Amino acid sequence: MQLWIAEKPSVAKAICAELGIVKKGAGFNECKGGNTVTWCFGHLLEQAGPDAYTPDDVPVTKKGGKIWRMQDLPIFPSVWKLNVKPDRGVKTQLRTIKTLLTKADSIVNCGDPDREGQLLVDEILEFYKCRKPVSRFWVSAQDPASIKKGLKSLKPNSQFQGMKLAALGRSRADWLLGMNLTRALTLTHGAKERKLIAVGRVQTPTLALVAERDRTIKNFKAVPYFVIKAEVSGGRGSFTALWKPSDQQEGLDSEGRLVNSAVAKSLSDKLKPTKTAVIRTTETVAKKLAQPRAFSLADIQLEASNKYGFSAQETLDTCQSLYEIHKAASYPRSDCQYLPESQFNDAPKVLAAIAKT
Structure with missing residues (x-):
C-alpha cells in the first residue's frame, strides 16, 4: 500500500479526486491502485518548551510549569524534542497516520511546495521513526491538470532535504x-x-x-526651504528647469536644501532679469519595461491594500480560497514570482478559459 500524506484536507481531496476513491475512512480515504490518502491540519507537532530541557529539580509554579531562573540560561538543547499539539482532533489524526504508516510499503510526502510543507510531513515520519521509501509530490496549483502531472512525476523525497533543513x-x-x-x-x-x-x-x-x-x-519639526524654478521655452517646446546649488553655495542645510530666505531672494532677483539660456548637454536614454511577473504574496497584499483597503490577512484568505477552492490561482504562500516550467504548455488553455469568462 502506498500512503499519501497531504498537508491539509483540501490537498488530500484534490489528490483523491484524481486517484479515485474506493472507500472513505476516519481520517483517510482508500483509493484505486492500492493507494491510501490521509492528511494533516498544518503542523501536528510542535517544539517542546524550555521545561523539557531544564533540570528536574527546578521548583514548579502553582500552574505546574517550572519557574524561570537566570542560572538555567541560555538553554541550548542537545537533542531537540517535539510534542503532539494539545488538541483532541490533532491527537486522533496522528494516531490514524501512525497506524497507516505501519501498513504502508511506501510513503508520498504531499506537503505544500515550500520549506514548511516539506518539514511538516518529514517531521511526522521522523517522529514515528519511519524508514520506508518516501517520494515527493510537488505541485504549485490544485487544478486537475496540475494534480495529474504531479501524480505522474513523483521524485525522491531525499532531493528536498535542503528545504526541510532550512525550515528546521x-x-x-x-x-x-x-x-x-x-x-x-x-x-x-x-x-x-x-x-x-x-x-x-x-x-x-x-x-x-x-x-x-x-x-x-x-519629533519632526517642519523646516521651510526654497526651490528656484525657471520656465524655459524654445523652438522644440518648453520645460521646467530647477536651480541646482554648487557645493560652495551659502544658505544650505545638511541635506542640501536652500533654507536661508535672504540668499534665496538674492538668487531669485539675480536670475529674474535673465532672458536667454544655453542647453549645454542633453542625454536620451532608451529604457525597456519588462512584462509584469506573477504576484508574490507581499506584492499582492500591498496592491490589495492600496486599491481596496484589504488587510494582509484578508488578501491571504482570498488568495488561499482561489488556490484551494476555486483552483484559479497558484500556491499563494510564496515569494516566488515565477510559475513552474511544467505549466508553460498549459498557457493557451488558461488564456482561452480566461477569455471565455
Whole structure:
C-alpha cells in the first residue's frame, strides 16, 4: 500500500479526486491502485518548551510549569524534542497516520511546495521513526491538470532535504532567540513589575522599526526651504528647469536644501532679469519595461491594500480560497514570482478559459 500524506484536507481531496476513491475512512480515504490518502491540519507537532530541557529539580509554579531562573540560561538543547499539539482532533489524526504508516510499503510526502510543507510531513515520519521509501509530490496549483502531472512525476523525497533543513533551522533559531531572550529580559527588566518582555526574531525588529518611525514623526519639526524654478521655452517646446546649488553655495542645510530666505531672494532677483539660456548637454536614454511577473504574496497584499483597503490577512484568505477552492490561482504562500516550467504548455488553455469568462 502506498500512503499519501497531504498537508491539509483540501490537498488530500484534490489528490483523491484524481486517484479515485474506493472507500472513505476516519481520517483517510482508500483509493484505486492500492493507494491510501490521509492528511494533516498544518503542523501536528510542535517544539517542546524550555521545561523539557531544564533540570528536574527546578521548583514548579502553582500552574505546574517550572519557574524561570537566570542560572538555567541560555538553554541550548542537545537533542531537540517535539510534542503532539494539545488538541483532541490533532491527537486522533496522528494516531490514524501512525497506524497507516505501519501498513504502508511506501510513503508520498504531499506537503505544500515550500520549506514548511516539506518539514511538516518529514517531521511526522521522523517522529514515528519511519524508514520506508518516501517520494515527493510537488505541485504549485490544485487544478486537475496540475494534480495529474504531479501524480505522474513523483521524485525522491531525499532531493528536498535542503528545504526541510532550512525550515528546521528557521524554527530552531526562532526558539533559541525567543525563549532565551524573553526569559533573560523578563527576569532582568520585568521582574519587579511582573511584566513579560517578549522577544521574537520577527516581532522585535519589526516593533523597533515602528517605534523608530513613530519617534521620528513625534519629533519632526517642519523646516521651510526654497526651490528656484525657471520656465524655459524654445523652438522644440518648453520645460521646467530647477536651480541646482554648487557645493560652495551659502544658505544650505545638511541635506542640501536652500533654507536661508535672504540668499534665496538674492538668487531669485539675480536670475529674474535673465532672458536667454544655453542647453549645454542633453542625454536620451532608451529604457525597456519588462512584462509584469506573477504576484508574490507581499506584492499582492500591498496592491490589495492600496486599491481596496484589504488587510494582509484578508488578501491571504482570498488568495488561499482561489488556490484551494476555486483552483484559479497558484500556491499563494510564496515569494516566488515565477510559475513552474511544467505549466508553460498549459498557457493557451488558461488564456482561452480566461477569455471565455
